[in-house]
Amino acid sequence: MKDCDPPPPEDAQDRRSVPPVICYPVETLPQPDLALYAAARRTAKKVSEVVVSPREAACFRAEAGQFFRISSIEGPQVGDLNLWNVRDLSERFYSGKTRALHGTHLSIGDRMWSSFPTLRPMATITHDTLGWYGIDPYGGSVHDVIGTRCDPYTGNLLSESQYHHCCHSNLIRALAHECGLTAEEAERHVHDVLNVFMCTGFTRETGQYFMKASPVRPGDYIEFFAEIDLLGALSACPGGDCSSEHSSDAAACFPLLVEVFSTDPATLADWHSPGVNGYDRSHGLG
Ligand SMILES: [Zn+2]
Numbered sequence: 001m002k003d004c005d006p007p008p009p010e011d012a013q014d015r016r017s018v019p020p021v022i023c024y025p026v027e028t029l030p031q032p033d034l035a036l037y038a039a040a041r042r043t044a045k046k047v048s049e050v051v052v053s054p055r056e057a058a059c060f061r062a063e064a065g066q067f068f069r070i071s072s073i074e075g076p077q078v079g080d081l082n083l084w085n086v087r088d089l090s091e092r093f094y095s096g097k098t099r100a101l102h103g104t105h106l107s108i109g110d111r112m113w114s115s116f117p118t119l120r121p122m123a124t125i126t127h128d129t130l131g132w133y134g135i136d137p138y139g140g141s142v143h144d145v146i147g148t149r150c151d152p153y154t155g156n157l158l159s160e161s162q163y164h165h166c167c168h169s170n171l172i173r174a175l176a177h178e179c180g181l182t183a184e185e186a187e188r189h190v191h192d193v194l195n196v197f198m199c200t201g202f203t204r205e206t207g208q209y210f211m212k213a214s215p216v217r218p219g220d221y222i223e224f225f226a227e228i229d230l231l232g233a234l235s236a237c238p239g240g241d242c243s244s245e246h247s248s249d250a251a252a253c254f255p256l257l258v259e260v261f262s263t264d265p266a267t268l269a270d271w272h273s274p275g276v277n278g279y280d281r282s283h284g285l286g
Contacts, residue, residue: 054253
């Protein structure tokens, strides 16, 4: 409680003891066919790769039905991932709705959902070598959709800094180069991320967002099945393993590897790229 808070009412404990209800029960959520994806994965051939330099970002493309893998290769490093529909940048990863559907941290079988009005799976997590981590005693876990992305505006707000290699700026530069956009145009498309390999949570006492040293080690990876044709951008966060700080060049930083794999189309004969959301979009206006 803060000093300015009013005194609790007599039935405060009764009100607090009401059990929670899951906001979005996922029993009716379309489930990925992980066995089908696994069969397709066995036919995979690497078609491209890009190494993301420390404190930089890089773009990659993955067609519907392909896989993309993000690996730690030289040292513990977290990555900030943006996804777009390759033909329409206005369809992009929706971190908040993904959090509402799957929880604060993603793991195998969870999807990365797109923004309104499409709200469909963009990618499905099929492998995660950090899946063993679970939830630690601090309430921390990996691959979060609760943070945003480190950015120069918050740094300026808190310490009047002018730092140009936060993930927000890295993603802007990568998208600008990939699509021939100005920084101002690219900035409109950069969005809240999946924090790949990042270990985060909220403190029990104050509810504050915390980070701690990522458990990722070289050789660890997370792999995704592309549900639609994707343009992705990954930033190797200036925070490195995010054990101390970001928004500066102080932390040790390492590259990340992104690899894209094609599959034998015959293995996906019974699979269809998901269509856009079925809501009629009249919004009660008739
Ligand atoms: Zn960052």
